[in-house]
Amino acid sequence: MSKFADSATASENPAAGWLAMNQHWMNFLGERFKKDAALMEQLSKCTKPEDVSAVQSEFYNEAAQDYRLEFAEMTELGEQAMIKLANISQADVEKTAAKKT
Numbered sequence: 001m002s003k004f005a006d007s008a009t010a011s012e013n014p015a016a017g018w019l020a021m022n023q024h025w026m027n028f029l030g031e032r033f034k035k036d037a038a039l040m041e042q043l044s045k046c047t048k049p050e051d052v053s054a055v056q057s058e059f060y061n062e063a064a065q066d067y068r069l070e071f072a073e074m075t076e077l078g079e080q081a082m083i084k085l086a087n088i089s090q091a092d093v094e095k096t097a098a099k100k101t
Contacts, residue, residue, distance in 0.1 A: 016081075016084075017077065017078075017080055017081025017082075017084055017085070018081055020077055020081070021074060021077045021078060021081065024073065024074065024077060025070075025074065028066075028070045031066075032063070032066060035059070035062070035063070035066075039055070039056075039059050042055045042059075043055055043056075
């Protein structure tokens, strides 16, 4: 087992941040897949080329917005995970230094 696992309490678990990121990403993908499937249904109801163009344009604009927001949220979650890991590392360094003195 790693030093991080030995020294981390449940609230400081360095893997918790990465797990949160993975769960968030899987939830996002699930929602995007639903929207992708809905696109096919919307396209099947189009009767004119202009309708197809409008549905596709709306879909891609919404998808771009969804991904932009998701990447911003994932960046924030990643930053939080790295800060927690840095804090755990710092605590380990301080604990090791205290033992040597």
